[in-house]
Amino acid sequence: MSEIDVRIADWQRDNAELRRIRETVFIAEQSVPPELEWDSDDADAVHFLAFEDGYAIGTARLLGDGHIGRVSVLRDWRGMNVGEALMRAVIAEAERRGLEEQRLSAQVHATAFYERLGFHVISEEFLEAGIPHVDMLRKSQ
Template identity: 85%
Template sequence: MSDIEVRIADWQKDNADLRRIRETVFVAEQSVPPELEWDADDTDAVHFLALESGYPVGTARLLSDGHIGRVSVLRDWRGMNVGDALMKAAIEEAERRGLDEQRLTAQVHATPFYERLGFEVISDEFLEAGLPHVEMLRKRN
């Protein structure tokens, strides 16, 4: 496997790749209703695209309030540190923008992944799109 490159994506130019990844992961695999996956925040968010040998394999987004979300990696690339690379890029960009706290809504099964990146659970478990989630917070050291 080649090194994973993460770059800031252009919502317009990279839209087909961003949509393909998120639809595959959230809508097809996790049965998230499409109307819950796409929202008005997409147009103003900073989007990240992870590429392996130029092929888009993962995505995430950062909102202006420091909320990181829509972290998704295609099945064949899971376990290859793509999620780590996406999250590190999002955290770095948030801090570059002066956002010293980052928040996210994590699926419960993914909390250990986010905890390794410095996030702490700050809520009780709740359902979002029919899946168990928790709110998490990371503060800049």
């Protein structure tokens, strides 16, 4: 595998790539209804794209309040540290913006992944789009 590059994306210019990844992961694979996947936060969020050899393979977004979401990696690249590279870029940008706390709603199966990045569970389990989630929080050092 080549090196993974992560960059801040532009919602307008990179829309096709952002949508391709999120539609594949959330709508096609996880059966999230499209009306739940696309929301008004996308227009104002800071979006991130992960690339391998110029091909977009993962995405995430950061909201102005420090909430991280829509973290997704295409199936063929899972388990190759793409998610970690994405999350480290998002956390670094959040801290650069002075957001000392980062929050996310994690799918329960991914809790250990986020814990390795410094997040801890702050809620009981709940269903979002029919998928078990927990809220998690990370405080900058």
